[in-house]
Amino acid sequence: MDSIAVVGGGLVGSMAACFLARKGYHVDVYEMRDDPRTQEQVVGKSINMALSERGRSALRSLGLETQILENYSIKMFARLIHDVSGRKRAIPYGTNRDQYLLSISRRYLNELMLTEVEKFNNISVNFRHKLVGANLDEGKMTFLLDDDKQRQRHQKADIIIGCDGAFSSVRRAMVKLIRFNYSQQYIEHGYIELSIPPRAADGQYAMEVNYLHIWPRGSFMMIALPNLDHSFTVTLFMPFRYYESILDRNDLLNFFKQYFPDSIPLIGEEELVKVFFANSPQPLISIKCQPYNYLDKVLLMGDAAHAMVPFFGQGMNCGFEDCLILDELLTANNNNLRKVLPVYSDQRLGNCHTIIDLAMDNYVEMRDLVNSRTFLVRKQLDRLLNWVFPRHWIPLYSMVTFTRIPYQQCIQDRRWQDRVIARCQTVSIVTFLCTFLYVTYRTGKLNLLHDHLVLNFQ
Ligand code: FAD
Ligand code: EGU
Numbered sequence: 001m002d003s004i005a006v007v008g009g010g011l012v013g014s015m016a017a018c019f020l021a022r023k024g025y026h027v028d029v030y031e032m033r034d035d036p037r038t039q040e041q042v043v044g045k046s047i048n049m050a051l052s053e054r055g056r057s058a059l060r061s062l063g064l065e066t067q068i069l070e071n072y073s074i075k076m077f078a079r080l081i082h083d084v085s086g087r088k089r090a091i092p093y094g095t096n097r098d099q100y101l102l103s104i105s106r107r108y109l110n111e112l113m114l115t116e117v118e119k120f121n122n123i124s125v126n127f128r129h130k131l132v133g134a135n136l137d138e139g140k141m142t143f144l145l146d147d148d149k150q151r152q153r154h155q156k157a158d159i160i161i162g163c164d165g166a167f168s169s170v171r172r173a174m175v176k177l178i179r180f181n182y183s184q185q186y187i188e189h190g191y192i193e194l195s196i197p198p199r200a201a202d203g204q205y206a207m208e209v210n211y212l213h214i215w216p217r218g219s220f221m222m223i224a225l226p227n228l229d230h231s232f233t234v235t236l237f238m239p240f241r242y243y244e245s246i247l248d249r250n251d252l253l254n255f256f257k258q259y260f261p262d263s264i265p266l267i268g269e270e271e272l273v274k275v276f277f278a279n280s281p282q283p284l285i286s287i288k289c290q291p292y293n294y295l296d297k298v299l300l301m302g303d304a305a306h307a308m309v310p311f312f313g314q315g316m317n318c319g320f321e322d323c324l325i326l327d328e329l330l331t332a333n334n335n336n337l338r339k340v341l342p343v344y345s346d347q348r349l350g351n352c353h354t355i356i357d358l359a360m361d362n363y364v365e366m367r368d369l370v371n372s373r374t375f376l377v378r379k380q381l382d383r384l385l386n387w388v389f390p391r392h393w394i395p396l397y398s399m400v401t402f403t404r405i406p407y408q409q410c411i412q413d414r415r416w417q418d419r420v421i422a423r424c425q426t427v428s429i430v431t432f433l434c435t436f437l438y439v440t441y442r443t444g445k446l447n448l449l450h451d452h453l454v455l456n457f458q
Pocket of ligand 1: 007008009010011012013030031032033048049050051129130131132163164165166167168169191235301302303304310313314315316317318319
């Protein structure tokens with residue numbers, strides 16, 4: 001059987017390794033960082049994230065869903081929108097309590113996956129291995145072991161799976177070999193993570209727990225997800241030029257007093273100032289590439305294949321679904337991975353490009369309309385129609401978040417819904433105008449109109 005190298009032991013790499021090992025393949029995982037379980041705090045990436053159906057179904061397939069659901073995540077049944085005056089409004093994700101997102105710690109999930117990886121005796125994990133070069137035709141890889149000593153290690157595999165994130169080295173090696181398409185886009189916004197600690201008085205959550213908290217402010221926004229330790233992780237998304245205009249403690253506190261006043265006592269003035277100025281805003285990038293395979297030798301999965309902006313909460317979910325789809329294709333193709341690679345790429349490309357676009361649409365929508373009426377009206381209209389036609393009218397975010405309907409099909413359904421709404425609008429406007437004209441004509445209030453019509457008909 002072919003030997004497999006998985007480059008990147010993040011969320012998607014460790015999950016891919018489990019699925020492939022379950023099929024009987026021997027898998028070597030190479031991860032440039034140290035084992036997170038031996039470390040104090042993992043810096044950088046967001047601390048908690050929203051897990052939904054696509055990610056859950058992959059975890060379910062590995063038998064990991066139940067423990068996450070019961071012990072290691074927090075259900076978020078609705079968004080809780082905070083306005084500038086501190087008023088809060090809930091908009092549920094579903095019509096009853098059956099639809100919710102799970103807030104889960106990135107670190108916990110990563111450690112859970114690595115512990116799962118270790119249960120397979122046909123997987124070996126190599127930490128502190130940074131891929132620095134590869135000959136993809138021969139399956140040869142060069143790893144940097146120790147940053148100081150420049151120690152290198154050469155390894156070989158029949159098939160290489162690149163799960164090494166948005167700045168993938170495996171992907172870089174593919175660019176030169178085939179007609180590889182690539183595009184990337186940094187958005188104007190960067191993010192900073194803050195924290196709302198448990199309430200000092202009783203150690204309880206300082207805000208309503210089972211919600212995704214949102215502070216939409218038009219050109220920028222803040223969101224907060226609950227953690228198991230009774231804290232919340234708050235993420236501020238804002239254009240870089242705004243960050244650049246906040247230079248000192250005064251600027252920052254004035255800014256928060258103006259736009260997020262209710263959050264100041266929750267975060268704590270001192271902590272807010274400390275954390276804000278100790279961290280620089282992180283960029284957000286969206287990446288599309290094509291194809292995902294190199295012949296029958298290499299495959300890109302997760303962010304390495306499709307980095308997206310986080311405004312649909314789908315990056316990890318999509319990466320987990322990648323693993324499940326590869327597994328399903330293997331089952332359907334006699335577990336012949338070489339044969340499956342190009343099939344996977346063809347099948348997955350359109351769907352991934354669609355969710356990358358949808359995430360960017362949400363970014364634009366968030367930037368331009370979250371505050372405005374149209375967004376809320378459409379959300380409520382969707383809810384109403386979904387309540388009336390639960391099986392036939394599923395809002396776009398529901399299809400994306402709570403089903404495994406391929407992303408491409410989700411937007412086809414959405415286009416159909418948009419057409420229905422547009423037609424209803426036309427019909428109601430026309431009906432309204434006709435009624436208006438008829439009534440004014442009959443009541444004779446508009447004699448001018450009467451005369452005009454009579455004259456014209458004679
Ligand atoms: P990564 O998590 O980036 O892992 C890649 C791994 O490869 C890392 O461990 C890295 O050390 C390793 N690596 C990199 N280069 C090399 C190399 N050369 N050699 C060896 N190893 C290497 N998604 C959701 O589904 N829900 C959310 O709520 C959500 N919120 C988000 C919020 C923010 C602010 C951001 C930025 C992202 C969010 N995402 C969310 C997206 C999610 O974080 C990513 O989609 C997910 O982490 C991708 O996993 P990955 O394993 O493909 O890549
Ligand atoms: C951003 C950062 C709320 C986790 C889009 C909703 C997100 C998440 C939304 C992050 C928003 C925005 C949707 C889901 C989800 C909402 C969604 C965004 C999880 C339109 C940890 N977004 N996110 N839309 O509807 O469909 O609640 O970092 F703030 S889950 Cl920007 Cl459904």
